[in-house]
Amino acid sequence: MLGIRGATSIEKNEIEHIKKRSIELYNKILEKNDIQNIVTILCSVTPDITAYNPITAIREEFKLDKLPLMTFQEAMFEGSKKGIIRFLILCESKTQNFVFLHDAKSLREDLY
Numbered sequence: 105m106l107g108i109r110g111a112t113s114i115e116k117n118e119i120e121h122i123k124k125r126s127i128e129l130y131n132k133i134l135e136k137n138d139i140q141n142i143v144t145i146l147c148s149v150t151p152d153i154t155a156y157n158p159i160t161a162i163r164e165e166f167k168l169d170k171l172p173l174m175t176f177q178e179a180m181f182e183g184s185k186k187g188i189i190r191f192l193i194l195c196e197s198k199t200q201n202f203v204f205l206h207d208a209k210s211l212r213e214d215l216y
């Protein structure tokens with residue numbers, strides 16, 4: 105088993121925007137990896153994201169009703185970026201490609 109990370113950013117704390125960015129991130133993680141079997145998906149949101157839970161969007165869109173899913177609030181430190189949605193997928197996969205989209209790319213510039 106391994107962990108596959110991803111993160112994206114939002115510009116508006118609005119339901120449809122959060123759904124769109126969350127689904128886009130999950131789709132890109134699937135596209136860039138060869139995931140066989142998912143054990144769990146953990147999600148964190150920065151405290152400013154309050155309009156909608158990204159993991160609900162993923163559960164509904166990808167029909168993941170049987171998976172254990174959890175969302176947590178990300179710890180904030182001096183200089184931490186706001187508006188960030190993070191996923192950690194624990195799974196079996198032949199690949200381990202992390203995906204950072206939009207403004208979240210700057211969180212891991214070493215990857216790009």
Ligand SMILES: O=C(O)C(=O)C[C@]1(C(=O)O)C=C[C@@H](O)C=C1
Nearest residue numbers: 109110111148178179190211212
């Ligand atoms: O990977 C991310 O999403 C980051 O923001 C980078 C980082 C890190 O410094 O390694 C920082 C905060 C997260 O909780 C996880 C990892």
